[in-house]
Amino acid sequence: MSSFTVGTRGSALATTQTGHVADALASLSGLTPQTILVKTEGDVTSGPLAQLGGTGVFAAALRVALLKxxxxxAVHSLKDLPTAQPEALVLAAMPERVDVRDALCAxxxxxxxxxxxxxTIGTGSPRRAAQLKYARPDVDIVDIRGNVGTRLGRVKGSPEQADDGGVxxxxxxxxxxxxxxxxxxRRLGLQEHVTEYLDPSVMLPAPGQGTLAVECRPETVADPGSPLAAALAxxxxxxxxxxxxxxxxxLARLEAGCAAPIGALxxxxxxxxxxxxxxxxxDGSDVIRRSASTRDLTDDGARALGVQLAELLLREGAADLAGL
Structure with a gap:
């Protein structure tokens, strides 16, 4: 094996993220990276993101490309991935997380x-919309779609953006x-548009936000002598x-996806x-916010912590509050 192939969505953000991961793996493995573009349902369907069939609209086509x-x-934004992992695929690497915060561009x-x-504040995320309304009940939330540049282009006085999806x-x-x-x-070099980084005390991010996930077939990481497997590790x-x-x-215990008004960090x-x-x-009229901790620093311990906190939230009425 002298090279490896990475599947990516075609947006500027997706290709940039994939490029960073591919370059890192190439440096670690000595292999040559190649990329292929995969069009996903989330890229071609119009309408509010929350109505596009729940979680996974950006991931499904990439996973099919892997399986075939x-x-x-494949490189994903982890917050876009369903919590149920397909048995035929594994999340082989999660590089060090970057900025987890949401950013206001005003x-x-x-x-x-x-x-x-x-x-008027634009967002396609029910989580962001609800927390914005809780913090500022007097603003109007507008549901928006589009790539990063298209969304930035909705702001009054904003310059033209290159990331318009090519249309x-x-x-x-x-x-x-x-x-x-x-x-x-930050990954697109557009941080000059940020007028405020929203502290997690005001707006908790989506589960997995700021994290990339590298997915592959099990056999890719099964050979300990493989340069690619070693690079992923x-x-x-x-x-x-x-x-x-x-x-x-x-998130899994709450049986919720990216369309649910839930934040976690x-x-x-x-x-x-x-x-x-x-x-x-x-509608942002009320929130339930809680925390929990563990000293069991294993995958099982981390997962159990999430389930424990979800159970607490459910006992306190989270399902009825959020319509889960």
Whole structure:
């Protein structure tokens, strides 16, 4: 084996993320990376993201390409992956997590606190919408779709963006602000558009946010003498995997997906893994926010922590509050 093939979506963010991973694996393995573009349902279907069939709309086609042998690896944004893992595929590596926060990109340098009453904020995420309404009940949330550049182009006074999905969209400039993942903006070099990084105390991120996941067939990592298998093992970050395993364990127990108004963030501090989670009413009128910790720093311990916190949230009425 002198090379490996990585499948990716065609957006600027996806190809950038895939390129970073491919280059890292090439450096670790000495192999030559190749990429193939895979069009997914989430890229070709219009309408609110939350109505596109739940979790996995961006992942399914990449997984089919893997299973059919069209590529050796696929790179996902972990927050887009369903919590149920297909038996025929494995998450072989999760590189060190980057910025987990959500970012406000507003006109005139405004922050969430300084936006005027009645301001319009665009997001396609029920989680972001609910937490925004809880923090600022006097703003209007507008459901939006599109790549990062298209969304930034919705902000009044914004410049044209290159990441328009290749269809020549014209910037609408009809909103006061949009909220996007800080990690994606940083990876695309667009952080100058951020007017405020939203602290997790105000807005907890999606489970897995800021984390990439490298998926492959089991045989790819089965051979300990394989340069690619060794590179995947070296790329995997233990603290990141523990944190997101607990976050996704919570999400799985709540039987919720990326369309649910749920935020979660875990971190490892010394020998302690702590998980914070929030469940919101869809309209942002109320939230339940709780945390839990464990010293069992194993995958099973992390997953159990997520389940434990989910059980607490359910006992306190999370299912009824969020309509789970």
């Amino acid at each position: 042998g069209r590529c050796d690896l 006109r005139d340098g405004l922050t969430l606190a300084s936006l005027p009453a009645g301001a 020549g969209r014209v910037a609408q400039r009809d909103l006061d602000a949009v909220v996007l993942a800080a990690a994606g903006l 070296a790329l995997d970050d233990d603290a990141t995997r523990l944190a997101v395993t607990s976050e996704r364990g919570l 875990a971190s490892v501090d010394g020998e302690l893994l702590t998980l914070d989670a929030v469940v919101c009413a869809q």
